[in-house]
Amino acid sequence: xxxxxTAFWQSATVVENTAxxxxxxxxxxxxxxxxxxxxxxHVDVLVTxxxxxxxxxxxxxxxxxxxxxxxxxxxxxxxxxxxATAMHALTAGDRIELTQPLQDFPLRIGAPSYLLLAGxxxxxxxxxMARTLAARAVPYRLVYCGRRRDQMAYxxxxxxxxGARLDVHIGDExxxxxxxELVSTVQPGTELYMCGPIRLMDAVRRxxxxxxxxxxxxRFETFGNSGWHQPEPFRVRIPALGIETSVSASSTLLxxxxxxxxxxxxxxxxxxxxLCEARVLGLHGVIDHRDVxxxxxxxxxxxxxxxCVSRVRGDGRSIPTITLELS
Amino acid sequence: xxxxxxxxxxxxxxxNAWYVAAxxxxxTRTPIARTIxxxxxxxxxxxDGRPVALAxxxxxxxxxxxxxxxxxxxxxxxxxxxxxxxxAGRCTSMPxxxxxxxxxxxPSFPIVERYRYAWVWLGDxxxxxxxxxxxxxxxxxxxxAGDGELIHAPCNYxxxxxxxxxxxxxxxxxxxxxxxxxxxxxxxxxxxxxxTVTVTRWMLNIExxxxxxxxxxxxxxxxxxxxxxxxxxxxxxxxxxxxxxxVAKAGTGAPEGDRSQGVNGYxxxxxSPETPRSCHYFWSFQRxxxxxxxxxxxxxxxxxxxxxxxxxxxxxAQQAAIDxxxxxxxxxxxxxxxxxxxxxxIERRLEAEGRLSPxxxxxx
Numbered sequence: 001x002x003x004x005x006t007a008f009w010q011s012a013t014v015v016e017n018t019a020x021x022x023x024x025x026x027x028x029x030x031x032x033x034x035x036x037x038x039x040x041x042h043v044d045v046l047v048t049x050x051x052x053x054x055x056x057x058x059x060x061x062x063x064x065x066x067x068x069x070x071x072x073x074x075x076x077x078x079x080x081x082x083x084a085t086a087m088h089a090l091t092a093g094d095r096i097e098l099t100q101p102l103q104d105f106p107l108r109i110g111a112p113s114y115l116l117l118a119g120x121x122x123x124x125x126x127x128x129m130a131r132t133l134a135a136r137a138v139p140y141r142l143v144y145c146g147r148r149r150d151q152m153a154y155x156x157x158x159x160x161x162x163g164a165r166l167d168v169h170i171g172d173e174x175x176x177x178x179x180x181e182l183v184s185t186v187q188p189g190t191e192l193y194m195c196g197p198i199r200l201m202d203a204v205r206r207x208x209x210x211x212x213x214x215x216x217x218x219r220f221e222t223f224g225n226s227g228w229h230q231p232e233p234f235r236v237r238i239p240a241l242g243i244e245t246s247v248s249a250s251s252t253l254l255x256x257x258x259x260x261x262x263x264x265x266x267x268x269x270x271x272x273x274x275l276c277e278a279r280v281l282g283l284h285g286v287i288d289h290r291d292v293x294x295x296x297x298x299x300x301x302x303x304x305x306x307x308c309v310s311r312v313r314g315d316g317r318s319i320p321t322i323t324l325e326l327s
Numbered sequence: 328x329x330x331x332x333x334x335x336x337x338x339x340x341x342x343n344a345w346y347v348a349a350x351x352x353x354x355t356r357t358p359i360a361r362t363i364x365x366x367x368x369x370x371x372x373x374x375d376g377r378p379v380a381l382a383x384x385x386x387x388x389x390x391x392x393x394x395x396x397x398x399x400x401x402x403x404x405x406x407x408x409x410x411x412x413x414x415a416g417r418c419t420s421m422p423x424x425x426x427x428x429x430x431x432x433x434p435s436f437p438i439v440e441r442y443r444y445a446w447v448w449l450g451d452x453x454x455x456x457x458x459x460x461x462x463x464x465x466x467x468x469x470x471x472a473g474d475g476e477l478i479h480a481p482c483n484y485x486x487x488x489x490x491x492x493x494x495x496x497x498x499x500x501x502x503x504x505x506x507x508x509x510x511x512x513x514x515x516x517x518x519x520x521x522x523t524v525t526v527t528r529w530m531l532n533i534e535x536x537x538x539x540x541x542x543x544x545x546x547x548x549x550x551x552x553x554x555x556x557x558x559x560x561x562x563x564x565x566x567x568x569x570x571x572x573x574v575a576k577a578g579t580g581a582p583e584g585d586r587s588q589g590v591n592g593y594x595x596x597x598x599s600p601e602t603p604r605s606c607h608y609f610w611s612f613q614r615x616x617x618x619x620x621x622x623x624x625x626x627x628x629x630x631x632x633x634x635x636x637x638x639x640x641x642x643x644a645q646q647a648a649i650d651x652x653x654x655x656x657x658x659x660x661x662x663x664x665x666x667x668x669x670x671x672x673i674e675r676r677l678e679a680e681g682r683l684s685p686x687x688x689x690x691x
Contacts, residue, residue, distance in 0.1 A: 066681070104430035108415055109452035110437065136453060216417035220429050272428050295425035 007044055007099040008033070014094040015069060020153040024075045024121065025088050026061070033100065034067035039128035040105035040193070040221070043072065046097040049082040056083040057223050057270075059125035059195070060101060061154070067101070073153055075121035081250045105221040107132060111191040114140040117182075117204065119196020120147070123154060125221050126195055130162060140165060143182065145200065147171040183207035193219045197226045198290060206296075220292075223270050227290040227311060234285060234312040234320035238262065241326075253307040253322075264307065264326055271309035278307050278324040285312045285320030336649055336657050337483040337603065338683070340364055341676040343450035344565045345460045346599035347609045350477060351443050354378045358403060360393035362601050364449050368436070369393035373401040378445045379414045382434040386410070386418065392433065442466035444597070444609060450680070461567035465593040465613040472618040474628045475595065475611025480639055482646035484566055484598045484606035485670065490638055491568045491596055492526060492665035494558050500637050504538045504630065509556075517664040522672065524562040526665035531555045532577045538630060539574045542590045545623055546616045553577040554589070560665060564672045570594040591615050594631070604646060610635060 012029040020026050042059045058072035076084035090096065107129045114133055118126040123144055133140040142162050146152035149170050158166055169177040183204060186192065192208070194201055201220055208218050231249040236256060238244075247256040254276060257264050266276035271291030280287070280303050289299045291306035298304065305322070314320040348354075348363050349370055358371040360383055367383040369392040381403065383391045390407035398404045401414040411420040416435035418427050437448040437455040442463040448455040465471040480487060490496065498506040507530075515528040535543060535554045543550040554574035561569045575581035575589025592614045599607040612631045617623050659667060677683045 106432060106434075108417075108432075108435065109455075110415065110435075132453070214413075214419070215427055216413050216415070216419045219417075222429070272430065274424065292429055293424070293426055298425060 005102065005104070007102060009046075009097055009099055011095055012070075012098050014090045014092055014096065016092055017088075017090050020073060021151045023077065023151060024073055024153045026071055026073050026153075027087060027090060028069055028071045029096065029098070030069050031067065031098065031100070034064075034069075035100050036065060036067045037063040037070060037101040037128075038103055039107045039132045040125060041101035041103040041128075042105075042125070042221075043070065043101060044099045045072075045087070047083040047086045049086055054083060056087070057102075058087075059128075059221075061124045061127050062131070063101075063128075070101075073121065073124045075153075081252075105193070105195075105219065107193065108191065109136075111189065111217075112139070113187060113190045114138065115182075115186060115190055115192045116140060116142045117145075117192060117194035117196065117200075118143070119145045119194075119200040120151075121153070122195035122197070123152070123158075124195075126193065127154060127158065129193055130158070130165075134162060134165070141167065143167045143169065143177065145169040145171075145177045145196065149173065179203040180207045180210075183211060183213075186211070186213060188213065189217070191217045191219060195221050198222065199226075199228060201292075202228075222272070222292055227288045227309075229288045229311075229313045231288075231311055232313055232320070234314070234322065236312075237282075237321065237323040238326060239281070239323065247311070252309060253305075253311060257307065262326070266308050269308045271306050274306060276306055276308045277304050278326050279303065280305055280322060281325055282323035283312070283321070284318045285314050285322070287311075287322070288313050337485050338670065338674060339603070339677060340484060340600040341450070341565045341673065341680060342682070343448075343454050343676070343680055345439070345446040345448055345455075345457075346566070347444040347597045347607070348380060348438065348447040348599065349445045350609070351440055351445060353477075354445050356397050358393045358395060358397065360391060361607070363447055363607070364600050365602060366436075366449050367391070368447065369395075369403065370438075370445065371397050371403060373397075373414055375400070377401075377414065378438045378440055379403070380436040380438040380445075380447045381412060381414075381416050382436075384433065386412075386431045386433050442595075443611070461563040461569075461597065463567065463569060463595050463597065465569070466595055466611060470618075471593070471613040471615050472620075472624055473592075473595075473611050473613035474624050475609065476628065476632060476635075478608040478610070478635060478639055479601075480598075480606050480608045480642055481604065482606065482642040483603060483649075484600040485673070486642050486645055487596075487598045487606060487608055487638075488562070488566060488568065488669050489663070489666040490642060491570065492524070492560060492562060492669055493662050494528070494560070494570075495662050496638075496641075500641055501634050504634050505536050507533065507536045509533045511662075515664075517668065519668045519672070522564045524560075524665055524668040524672065526558075526560040528558045529555065529582055530557075531582070535574050538634075539590070541630075542592070542614075542627075543574060545620075546590050547576075547588075550576075555579075555581045557581065562665070562669050562672075564669075565676060566599065567597040569596070592627075604650070608635075608639075 010033040012031040015028040017027045037060045042057050044055050047056050061071045063070045074084050074087040116126050130142045169175050245260045267273045274293040288311045290309040312320045312322045354370050358369045369381045369383040383393050385405040395404045395406040402411045404411045409422040413419050416433040418431035439446050439457045443466045495511045498510045509530040513530045518525045556574045559571040573591040579588035595611045597609050612627045
């Protein structure tokens with residue numbers, strides 16, 4: 001199962017759009033140039049927000065074996081940047097532009113056992129892997145965490161499909177997952193695949209490192225849209241360019257810079273590659289690092305920031321402001 | 328494009344199949360590059376001897392990993408920027424940063440050693456069952472001895488299958504060693520199952536051609552006289568052909584099953600597509616007599632090397648003629664029955680994979 005990094009754009013027809021929870025809708029599309037979708041793959045979708053077209057990534061939850069229909073699921077959070085609202089408004093028959101399946105999160109067949117961990121909407125990236133493993137006689141465990149039962153998409157279906165292999169942890173019900181304990185049960189050789197909020201994934205990475213398990217057996221995907229803190233507006237200054245502007249809660253630092261004409265180098269736009277790195281010259285507030293490029297040591301140093309995903313939050317003393325130097 | 332039928336010159340190759348990637352001795356701690364079924368691979372061994380097959384292109388800038396080196400217990404290091412991958416193709420180190428990019432992997436492929444070969448599976452890994460590796464037990468059983476080689480054949484793999492399924496060509500291509508008139512004159516019987524095709528030909532009470540006379544004299548010094556000769560061609564889909572060959576003193580009961588007065592060899596062929604116009608042709612000649620003689624092993628290997636060199640020249644010329652006549656289909660003859668069943672079985676496999684068309688040569 002190869003990684004597929006090249007975007008082939010095509011049109012698709014919306015087949016259905018149904019509510020799974022009050023904030024998550026399942027959207028099924030029929031692509032014009034179908035190809036089969038491997039577990040862990042996603043599509044990039046062109047979403048129109050007002051007059052602007054932006055690209056959003058959504059995991060493929062399930063698909064016809066020939067790829068003639070694909071299901072994604074879209075979560076509209078309170079701090080959604082507008083893409084989710086536009087996706088929720090689609091109706092059957094609408095045409096959208098999207099890529100053929102892209103694969104940056106391949107499930108490797110051949111490990112002695114698997115632990116699949118999903119937090120919230122992260123289940124969309126994990127459900128297909130669980131289904132693939134269930135179809136095969138390999139040991140796996142699916143752990144699904146959420147804050148509220150009625151906000152956890154596909155819960156009933158997963159219970160039916162995976163039975164005793166499914167562990168459910170729900171914050172409101174007092175059964176939040178104990179990450180160090182979960183990681184302590186991992187046998188060497190087990191591959192862990194996870195997708196979820198950055199707090200959850202950071203905790204797993206820390207426990208994984210402490211147990212000295214191989215980093216290569218910890219697989220995760222992030223679309224760079226969650227942080228340790230709620231997004232809030234802040235200011236950014238780039239003295240070398242004579243620029244000062246504000247970043248709203250619903251746009252990224254990179255987008256705000258692009259809006260005022262800054263030609264900022266970037267590539268993945270989800271905090272992985274480090275190309276958008278900027279040097280921090282001054283800071284009022286605290287950096288909310290949302291990338292997976294920096295090590296914990298580098299994050300703590302606070303001298304650099306990945307502007308595609310990371311933000312600044314206030315410390316209660318002054319308007320949060322960051323002063324940067326770009327490459 | 329409904330142009331495809333079993334008479335198509337070439338059809339492409341199934342992906343859900345075990346193909347031999349290398350002789351066991353070719354896979355070492357020093358990586359090698361080899362393309363199987365259009366997929367460039369880096370092949371190497373871990374410190375504890377397990378073979379590894381990774382896509383031969385670094386995740387970062389596609390530098391060939393086969394130009395790199397093995398490091399640690401199971402890793403390979405990209406020769407360009409030092410990025411390391413383990414045997415599963417997972418990145419284990421990015422020298423220029425403190426973390427590893429979460430999407431950094433190269434595809435890894437199931438690879439199994441059996442019958443002196445390293446077999447690789449490039450299709451759906453969920454279907455990669457080593458029990459479906461074709462039976463080539465004569466390669467490694469104690470009752471057999473022999474050796475072989477790898478031919479890099481400049482033709483589509485199906486042309487080699489055609490060649491091996493119809494041995495009447497021996498009379499014309501190999502006239503100085505194994506060819507004789509009786510090959511074309513004698514009758515043959517073709518049978519098949521869902522995965523195999525067998526072509527059986529007996530030539531009774533004939534003169535032994537030079538290759539077989541030598542073999543008889545290795546076992547029966549000073550042998551003179553006529554022989555009963557057999558060729559029983561066993562094809563196993565998609566591209567393995569083991570040929571039971573031999574001669575016995577005429578009239579001593581070989582057709583009825585008593586081969587004690589003869590010599591028996593198995594020509595073990597398995598062909599791995601490389602590109603639409605080239606393939607890796609692995610062969611070995613195994614025998615079940617005079618097992619102790621390394622001299623005979625070497626002589627047989629060298630002899631077959633010469634014979635197969637004649638085939639290689641013909642296959643290369645045939646591929647060139649196919650390329651020069653893109654609109655011209657094959658005609659078929661009665662002698663092609665074995666090869667045509669082979670094509671039918673391959674066609675069914677391609678259909679099951681949804682990959683029957685278009686033919687790779689039509690696209691070029």
